[in-house]
Amino acid sequence: GQQVMQIPQYQHVQEGEDFTTYCNSSTTLSNIQWYKQRPGGHPVFLIQLVKSGEVKKQKRLTFQFGEAKKNSSLHITATQTTDVGTYFCAGSGGSNYKLTFGKGTLLTVNP
């Protein structure tokens, strides 16, 4: 079945440093989504990427979808303490929105 690998598992940065998490799928995806889960909270939708090579920005967050639609990345510029949480990618191979989640990257930020 479809597998989504996400690295790194953990990342600790100093406030102001950049952060990137990567996802790779074993199969071509129809779309990939990114979620953020704060400690003790539930996943919150950040963005969806659909097109090959797509790049989307949300303030300090930059999301990319690979040309082959098998990998994606989330980059945060100049991290802040409010960025702390686990970032999950989730891919769908079809149009039924049955998502396969990556294991997530736990980001901690030292003020």
Place this chain on the structure above:
Amino acid sequence: GAVVSQHPSRVICKSGTSVKIECRSLDFQATTMFWYRQFPKKSLMLMATSNEGSKATYEQGVEKDKFLINHASLTLSTLTVTSAHPEDSSFYICSALSQGVGEKLFFGSGTQLSVL
């Protein structure tokens, strides 16, 4: 934005009892809802796809008689953990598919189940 309400947020029960968890889409209709399970510091694992008016589709390894799903209306899906045991203790979370302009999944706030 769209809201999905999940209730209860936390439940503690004795081994052998059944627990029902509700997932409601408050301001949109959802023909499709999903149920996930999340172990501590782990990712979300899809348990089943809940389809309004039809039987749920379970993922491999998920016991359908153990985890009963009912999606009787366009705004409500329920997950019943039957004869719960300590190994069923977990964080259960639902999501509902909004099929307005730009399909999106919205998540409930989750239910922490503890079976004693």
